[in-house]
Amino acid sequence: MNTSIHSVLMQGDEACAEGAIAAGCRFFAGYPITPATEIAELLARRLPQVGGVFIQMEDEIASLAAVIGASVGGAKAMTATSGPGLSLMQEHIGYAAMAEIPCVIVDVQRLGPATGRPTSPAQGDVMAARWGSHGDYPIIVLSPSSVREVFDLTVKAFNFAEQYRTPVILLMDEVIGHMRERVTLPPPDAIERTERAVTTVPPEWYKPYENFPADVPPLLPFGEGYRYHITGLHHDERGYPTEQVDEIRPWLDRIFRKIERNLSDILLYEENGVEDAETLVIAYGVTARVARHAVEMSRERGRKVGFLKLQTLWPFPEEVVEHAAARLHRIVVPELNMGQLAREVERVAGRHKVHRINRADGEIMQPSEIVAVIEGWTV
Amino acid sequence: MKREQRESRVHERYLRHHKKFPNIWCAGCGIGIVLGAIIRAVDQLQLDKNEVALLSGIGCTGRMPVYVDFNTMHTTHGRALAFATGLKLVRPEMKVIVVMGDGDALAIGGNHFIHAARRNIGLTAIVVNNATYGMTGGQYSPTTPPGVCSPTAPYGNIEQPFPITDLSIAAGAAFVARSTVYHVQELEQFIAQAIMKQGFSVVEAVSYCHTTLGRLNQWGTAPEMMRRLKEQSITIAQAEKMSGEERRGKIVRGIFVTRDTPESPQLYRRIVERAQQAAGGANGPAV
Secondary structure (H helix, E strand, O other), X not given: OOHHHOEEEEEHHHHHHHHHHHHOEXXXXXXXXXOOHHXXXXXXXXXXXOOOXXXXXXXXXXXXXXXXXXXXXXXXXXXXXXXXXXXXXXXXXHHHHHHOOOEEEXXXXXXXXXXXXXXXXXXXXXXXXXXXXXXXXXXXXXXXXXXHHHHHXXXXXXXXXXXXXXXXXXXXXXXXXXXXXXXXXXXXXXXXXXXOOOOOOOHHHOOOOOOOOOOOOOOOOOOOOOOOEEEOOOEOOOOOEOXXXXXXXXXXXHHHHHHHOOHHHHOOXXXXXXXXXXXXXXXXXXXXXHXXXXXXXXXXXXXXEEEEEEOEEEOOOHHHHHHHHOOOOOEEEEEOOOOHHHXXXXXXXXXXXXXXXXXXXXXOOOHHHHHHHHOOOOO | OOHHHHHHHHHHHHEOOOOOOOOOOOOOOXXXXXXXXXXXXXXXXXXXXXXXXXXXXXXXXXXXXHHEOOEEEEOOOOOHHHHHHHHHHHOOOOEEEEEEEHHHHHHHOHHHHHHHHHHOOOEEEEEEEOOEEOOOOOEEOOOOOOOOOEOOEOOOOOOOOOOHHHHHHHHOXXXXXXXXXXXXXXXXXXXXXXXXXXXXXXXXXXXXXXXXHHHHOOOOOHHHHHHHHHHHEEEHHHHHOOOXXXXXXXXXXXXXXXXXXXXXXXXXXXXXXXXXXXHOOOOOOOO
């Protein structure tokens, strides 16, 4: 029996677990944390059914380490956590970026900082997801705003991780994680899956970090005859440590290039009514749901309001925002933090155009709060 | 053929010749001796290089894997066992060996170490114990004896050292042994047995750092410190005949534990079978 083609009532965390299975995830390592625990619980049940492996580790640091180890062994691998766990995982997010090991990290955001309010929604990890590990590296961060989107973006997260040999963070939030919606999932054969690239070169020629001609050299699993070295040190094309600038620079250029050259593939967003808008609302995650409602309320009252829902937060869709904002003088950015993504919008569109709406007390925003700003009651 | 000629040819078959030698270790360091023992153990067991993974953390010992032609991974400080856990679970047929220093394994990696032992996943953990952080200049570590001076204990260390073998046994390791870099052949045999043992195995290789902690405490040159390993070490049988006072300051060598306990990957295979039966096939219901 396969129920996945029928409509089901599903929680966001469940959709994430099912999306992972559908994407081909066969390894999960995690540590219990609210509001992401349901993902681990469901995968503890589901992974052995499909021949995969679930393990509960001693902490979040070890969880992402095990995920990277499993990915090096050839498995599509994932972990799931919330803000406090994301803080602990930052060390290995940097390692995965440096060693170019595909992996998916789910962060079901809750109110921070520190232990914060564990079962309350927030979007306070937007910058931590981008800049949390030390040093310079690119990363892909996706943010869903419905249960169906959680499923789809989890699949996307795996595909991007494999396609670009990079860690990908799925930035959910407590509402999206715990909310239940009726969803119709695609049949398994309709799901696009990106598998890890293979090589035709013999083992002695294989260079796991070759800079040319491809931006993403294939990563071959341990144990299949291609013996090579992986390190968190700067390394040459074979993976051996280097301190030579002429080996570090091409690598650094390539890991940024592999993302920048593929923005048309990576940047996911939905635009609505932007062409003739006088005001543009940019939102993501749970706040995109509230913002959509606010936009509809204002339109009913005759306002011309455009809506841009971002699904890819990082790399930040600069050109999309720049294009949408060019004609406009009024951009509203509601989010459940003190203005993290708004800083990016301001950078691209100009600070004077952007009206931030911030809430970081553990409650979701009301549509009326956004309508008030759209209609210029408060500026 | 002389033994040393034969051995150097064994090493040549396992070292990466396009790797930029010489290695980073100081002349006289014990870490290369441990690498040699690992290579000879793998050769003795006639393992396929493709089936061997050598992982490490950070520090002088962390640099070991890069020189040898296995599947090698230099991970983060203290976390090598967690990486190895993921690898071993998806590649159970591989022999996964993890080399760590004492600070790496027991300070920053102490939590991962005890949990790896508790889980009893078939990893071989080799702890090169030189009782210091050599790479950063000889600071005191979780195995530095009390009274020893270090750059971060200039008036003498006041902390108690971790007994690595006792800790491993208490945490549930299936095989626990200790030797020194002086007792090379014994070390090689212990490593070979550890690799073949089902479950989590620990080999403590007692070494020294003559360029940092040794110099600061005026313990002499590398040969003098090596001689001290010989003179201070006793076997388990000898130790059993000694009083607590006589054993003080001695390095007890031998196999402390070898036991058959359920290994979690084997248990997990049973979980998979049960889950698939309950789900009525490999794909099962979605929810």
